[in-house]
Amino acid sequence: xxxxxxxxxxxxxxxxxxxxxxxxxxxxxxxxxxxxxxxxxxxxxxxxxxxxxxxxxxxxxxxxxxxxxxxxxxxxxxxxxxxxxxxxxxxxxxxxxxxxxxxxxxxxxxxxxxxxxxxxxxxxxxxxxxxxxxxxxxxxxxxxxxxxxxxxxxxxxxxxxxxxxxxxxxxxxxxxxxxxxxxxxxxxxxxxxxxxxxxxxxxxxxxxxxxxxxxxxxxxxxxxxxxxxxxxxxxxxxxxxxxxxxxxxxxxxxxxxxxxxxxxxxxxxxxxxxxxxxxxxxxxxxxxxxxxxxxxxxxxxxxxxxxxxxxxxxxxxxxxxxxxx
Amino acid sequence: xxxxxxxxxxxxxxxxxxxxxxxxxxxxxxxxxxxxxxxxxxxxxxxxxxxxxxxxxxxxxxxxxxxxxxxxxxxxxxxxxxxxxxxxxxxxxxxxxxxxxxxxxxxxxxxxxxxxxxxxxxxxxxxxxxxxxxxxxxxxxxxxxxxxxxxxxxxxxxxxxxxxxxxxxxxxxxxxxxxxxxxxxxxxxxxxxxxxxxxxxxxxxxxxxxxxxxxxxxxxxxxxxxxxxxxxxxxxxxxxxxxxxxxxxxxxxxxxxxxxxxxxxxxxxxxxxxxxxxxxxxxxxxxxxxxxxxxxx
Amino acid sequence: xxxxxxxxxxxxxxxxxxxxxxxxxxxxxxxxxxxxxxxxxxxxxxxxxxxxxxxxxxxxxxxxxxxxxxxxxxxxxxxxxxxxxxxxxxxxxxxxxxxxxxxxxxxxxxxxxxxxxxxxxxxxxxxxxxxxxxxxxxxxxxxxxxxxxxxxxxxxxxxxxxxxxxxxxxxxxxxxxxxxxxxxxxxxxxxxxxxxxxxxxxxxxxxxxxxxxxxxxxxxxxxxxxxxxxxxxxxxxxxxxxxxxxxxxxxxxxxxxxxxxxxxxxxxxxxxxxxxxxxxxxxxxxxxxxxxxxxxxxxxxxxxxxxxxxxxxxxxxxxxxxxxx
Numbered sequence: 026x027x028x029x030x031x032x033x034x035x036x037x038x039x040x041x042x043x044x045x046x047x048x049x050x051x052x053x054x055x056x057x058x059x060x061x062x063x064x065x066x067x068x069x070x071x072x073x074x075x076x077x078x079x080x081x082x083x084x085x086x087x088x089x090x091x092x093x094x095x096x097x098x099x100x101x102x103x104x105x106x107x108x109x110x111x112x113x114x115x116x117x118x119x120x121x122x123x124x125x126x127x128x129x130x131x132x133x134x135x136x137x138x139x140x141x142x143x144x145x146x147x148x149x150x151x152x153x154x155x156x157x158x159x160x161x162x163x164x165x166x167x168x169x170x171x172x173x174x175x176x177x178x179x180x181x182x183x184x185x186x187x188x189x190x191x192x193x194x195x196x197x198x199x200x201x202x203x204x205x206x207x208x209x210x211x212x213x214x215x216x217x218x219x220x221x222x223x224x225x226x227x228x229x230x231x232x233x234x235x236x237x238x239x240x241x242x243x244x245x246x247x248x249x250x251x252x253x254x255x256x257x258x259x260x261x262x263x264x265x266x267x268x269x270x271x272x273x274x275x276x277x278x279x280x281x282x283x284x285x286x287x288x289x290x291x292x293x294x295x296x297x298x299x300x301x302x303x304x305x306x307x308x309x310x311x312x313x314x315x316x317x318x319x320x321x322x323x324x325x326x327x328x329x330x331x332x333x334x335x336x337x338x339x340x341x342x343x344x345x346x347x348x349x350x
Numbered sequence: 351x352x353x354x355x356x357x358x359x360x361x362x363x364x365x366x367x368x369x370x371x372x373x374x375x376x377x378x379x380x381x382x383x384x385x386x387x388x389x390x391x392x393x394x395x396x397x398x399x400x401x402x403x404x405x406x407x408x409x410x411x412x413x414x415x416x417x418x419x420x421x422x423x424x425x426x427x428x429x430x431x432x433x434x435x436x437x438x439x440x441x442x443x444x445x446x447x448x449x450x451x452x453x454x455x456x457x458x459x460x461x462x463x464x465x466x467x468x469x470x471x472x473x474x475x476x477x478x479x480x481x482x483x484x485x486x487x488x489x490x491x492x493x494x495x496x497x498x499x500x501x502x503x504x505x506x507x508x509x510x511x512x513x514x515x516x517x518x519x520x521x522x523x524x525x526x527x528x529x530x531x532x533x534x535x536x537x538x539x540x541x542x543x544x545x546x547x548x549x550x551x552x553x554x555x556x557x558x559x560x561x562x563x564x565x566x567x568x569x570x571x572x573x574x575x576x577x578x579x580x581x582x583x584x585x586x587x588x589x590x591x592x593x594x595x596x597x598x599x600x601x602x603x604x605x606x607x608x609x610x611x612x613x614x615x616x617x618x619x620x621x622x623x624x625x626x627x628x629x630x631x632x633x634x635x636x637x638x639x640x641x642x643x644x645x646x647x
Numbered sequence: 648x649x650x651x652x653x654x655x656x657x658x659x660x661x662x663x664x665x666x667x668x669x670x671x672x673x674x675x676x677x678x679x680x681x682x683x684x685x686x687x688x689x690x691x692x693x694x695x696x697x698x699x700x701x702x703x704x705x706x707x708x709x710x711x712x713x714x715x716x717x718x719x720x721x722x723x724x725x726x727x728x729x730x731x732x733x734x735x736x737x738x739x740x741x742x743x744x745x746x747x748x749x750x751x752x753x754x755x756x757x758x759x760x761x762x763x764x765x766x767x768x769x770x771x772x773x774x775x776x777x778x779x780x781x782x783x784x785x786x787x788x789x790x791x792x793x794x795x796x797x798x799x800x801x802x803x804x805x806x807x808x809x810x811x812x813x814x815x816x817x818x819x820x821x822x823x824x825x826x827x828x829x830x831x832x833x834x835x836x837x838x839x840x841x842x843x844x845x846x847x848x849x850x851x852x853x854x855x856x857x858x859x860x861x862x863x864x865x866x867x868x869x870x871x872x873x874x875x876x877x878x879x880x881x882x883x884x885x886x887x888x889x890x891x892x893x894x895x896x897x898x899x900x901x902x903x904x905x906x907x908x909x910x911x912x913x914x915x916x917x918x919x920x921x922x923x924x925x926x927x928x929x930x931x932x933x934x935x936x937x938x939x940x941x942x943x944x945x946x947x948x949x950x951x952x953x954x955x956x957x958x959x960x961x962x963x964x965x966x967x968x969x970x971x972x
Contacts, residue, residue, distance in 0.1 A: 255739075256762055283486075288486050
């Protein structure tokens, strides 16, 4: 929790570094015309008081969920976030799942065929995955698969004119499934595929490498030999015994994978016209909409902490030796 | 009596260090990495002689497709993309080296201090690294650059802020474990000063893992800088920076050459550094080596 | 009646960075039904590799020569599938360190039942009943409760009992125990040996007991084979061999054992030098550089394992009457 306070402190300091009058910037036109509004704004955010007090006010607002007001949309940042988060959530979750499935599979294959051709090829591929600029991959993928081949739709989350299913989670695919609207589900999935794969690329490379080395660490352990001595088929030995033992270090990559996806969304959501917080962050950065930038940063940091916490718990689930009794 | 060779099929090799094709440096991947990195370094050095056009020279030949006159085509202001891509190396490569060197220096020193002196110094420095690690890289880098104002210089600063903690952690860990090591105690017992013990005995052992991390971070530095420039927070036009070139490329989507080639340059440079870093890691820790197998005699 | 297992001319070469190395250099032995057959030797003598060869558990690229007749089948020529059916079911193995030979992340129940279900086709409930039976047989307290536990929750001795239970789960005819008590406390050792002895008397189980500890040999093994540098150099009824060793190496080993009732200042005897590594075995008799009875021919001729009466075999040309116990 000390960390949380630290984060808010950093965010606050960064806000203070920016020259200019936040009130004027925020209220825009109104600032010139209406001094009372400016004054109200000042009081609300404690801008006329000394810095430590400002920080306290800031924290106080945070606790009540007030993240300030976006300079661009002139809405509370919080409202902006709640509108854009589901889109990114849908994309992020899909991408991470994809990355884990693909990455772990490839990693196991690479470990099993250690140092032979398959392994070498996978090594190059995985290095390629972590070397690729995500925004460039998005561009190229879009160009090839949308522009030239027409296999996937180009932008947005749904085809134009299609309405999303009744809002339950905000995840179009899940909502469509729940409402039984399979056509909406179909188009949502079509739009989801390309961005999800592009975002997964880096993580697939990462996971392949991690899985490979985790499996190799485990492979020489006695219990693997013992499993063979029981007469179990090699496939069972690998999948059940080896993989399970290799899982803990792989799971810890989960937090890293999430961070990578977050980074990726900032870079590619605008390319895919995906209305998520990545695009929001991008937009805020380019227009220097500070409350928005700070709001997004804080939000993402907090989610990141939660994710890491979940990862720690999962670690205990998989490895009974470190469970807290 | 029969002689059988047990088949290699779906069997996980139980060998830890198989016969390798010579040392790690002759592995095909290391060679590829060295050639590629070497090529880019040469390009960066000799670009004024190689580039056919001035990267900033605008012309009326707007958004032309690649041709014999302009190998990578021209951009929206009529500038030759090929020359701009080549000149981009002058920006990205030195900056990447500079960034990593500084991150290693700052992180290494802070980490060394933390590990060596322990106590509250250690606590403070570790909390600082925790703080940085709490943010996904680009968010923090974005926030810093946005706060300080979008410019290449500030982007470099932001990346530095994001990179140093990894080194601090690594160096601290190594210093702490080595500090207990017998041979360091022996040196101290013999009367050598603490500082000398640190430099002469501890440093060489710390160098290995740091080198691996640093080589891989070269690639990450290029990616992050390009990413920030792509967002408009780093290099500003008309500077020929690869990331910002890709950004322009997204605005001129059908003119595929404008965004593809700069991005490809990024990919090849990062790939080269990653090939090298991976080979370095193999050389230092053959256990999980991806080495190509030699033939058993 | 024929023996349960008849090994002839077993030779194993393992791949290393400097080519193939002969680890097991032509050994012969027979294991009878219901017998505890001991293989004694130091590390590097090839004793573990020789049994791994029987089960087909050698590393990739290993070369095997010879024959191993088990119940009318030559184990060394069997295909993978047939060998897998024998492993765990007809021939089972217990490894040295139960901390590493049991899978740390799988429940005891799972480790006990997975091969039972695979080999014998039992369903979940029946397998669980069998698991409880097995745990009772090896005297684990609260067998039903133990099923859901994990290996790290048990002491070393209990873990080894569990490992034995796992090995016996499918009712094998031959149990190979590789240094089963070496990783355990002396007091716990006795318990395990008693358990093994009891089990084999109950069910007519044959046991191959591999250990370097002659004390363990004398307490449980009926027949003893002594291995040195990949060859069997002496074999016969355990009591006989230990009381009247005929090979200089065996004699040396026995002489090196500190006698509990010797006078206080009796010097400790040891065989000078060290056993040769498989890479650098001497020509002729492998023991000759360390042998005080060596004659000229020992440096050039490999002594064959010959019958010398009373079921004993010896691989040494030196007149046995000259070798004192």
